[in-house]
Amino acid sequence: MTTGLERGAGSSPPRSEDVARLAGVSRKTVSRVLNNEPYVSDESRRRVLAAAEELGYRLNQAARSLASGRTRSIGVVALGTAGYGTASLLVHIEHAVRDAGYALRMVYTPDGDPEGIAGAVESLLEQGVDGIVVSEPIVKGEVPLRVDVPVLFLGAPPSFIASRTLSVSVGAHELARTATEHLLDLGHVTVHHLAGPRRWYATKDRVEGWQAALAARGAHEPPLLNGDWSAGSGYAAGRALASDRSVTAVFAAGDEMAIGLIHGLREAGRRVPEDVSVVGFDGNPVFAYVSPPLTTVRQPFEAASDEGIRLLLHAIEKPDTELPPVNDPPVELIVRGSTAPPPSL
Known part of the structure; x- marks a missing residue:
């Protein structure tokens, strides 16, 4: 032409x-x-x-940056894990950032310790990012850091000082409460909980949701079990719980742990859901196709990412204005074949 x-x-x-x-x-x-x-x-x-x-x-990105004082880039600090929940959240963060016309800078921290997070943030600041997203679910104290750009904390409270700190919940507390209430509604006297690693903020949030549901119904709170998010740790918990015939319902803090838990229970002679009902957490679609299909609560990764990036962009582009109101994340329970009334009903 x-x-x-x-x-x-x-x-x-x-x-x-x-x-x-x-x-x-x-x-x-x-x-x-x-x-x-x-x-x-x-x-x-x-x-x-x-x-x-x-x-x-x-x-001409350089010319535009000089004119606006911004680089139109956002940095993300993330835990270096390939788990479904963490990976899904990062995918949706990336989509939200790029859909807004910003470039993405990603830095992973292997352990989530304060020094590692501080180093990751410093690395992003050296690249001239306009804002930072911290998707860092480990609790190990305050990070000794001051940052002069807006910072969004996803799924955890602020852990260091910034020019403007924003927090968006992924609704883990309410999701955990909903999962526990589902089992109580089926008629189970109480619900055991297989939690994640103790130092993760996500573990704390889910434990508190489980405890709140039990307390609201006046149900006994059984001893807590901790896994490491893996199916192997779920399997070990299932073998340990199988010998206790009073156990009829378990809420696992992650879908992979739930699948391992079911395998451990069944290998030890307990049927799922006829003897023990199991609910997972995350909403991994793969586990709709196992036997039995896993009942779970779905984390609102896309909604939380979109909401968080919306607030962060507002703080970047309109720094002298009030932030818009934060919308609560949706709560979604997906009932499948791994839950049923207790054997006595």
Whole structure:
């Protein structure tokens, strides 16, 4: 196709007005498309992107950063684990950041200790990020750090000082309470709990939700068991609980632990759900296809990520205004074949 805008060697690079002319739109529309802003029709967006590609036009990020004082990048500090919950949350954070037209910088911390988190944040600040997301679920004390950009803490309270700190819950307390209440509603006298590692904030949140549900019903609180999120630790717990015939219901703080728990119980001669009901936590879709299909509560990873990034962008782009109200995350119980009334009912 002949555009009338072909450029030979030594010619100046294409400009936004060249893209606008070729696409048949205004320069403002070009700016909106290339900055991933709303209020542009799909057809105009398609034409602008096609024209930019044909001309070899690239947005001058450095110039835009100098003009705005921002780099349009967000840093994320995350625990270096491949667990379904952690990985799913990070995937949705990445989608929310990129959908907003920002670049993503990711740093992992292997242990979640204060020094490691501080080092990860310092590394991101050296890259000139406009804001930081901390998806760090381990509790090991205050982080000795002051940060001059807004910081979003997902699923945990603030652990260091920033120019503006934001917190968005993933609703673990209410999800744990809902899982426990489901088992009590089925007629179980009490519910045992297989928790995660003690030093994780996510463990604390889920334990408190379980305790709140038992207390509200006047149910006895059995001794707590701790796993390490793995199916192997769930299997060991299942073998340990199988010898206690008073155990009829267990809420596991993670789906993988729940699957291991079921295997341990069944191997020791306890049927699921006829003898013991089991509820997991996370909502891993894979476990709809095991036997029995796992009853679980689904973590609202997408809703929490979208809500958190919305607040963080507001703090970055409108620093002198009040934050919009925070929406509570949804609570979703997925009832499948691993739960039933206790044997006596």
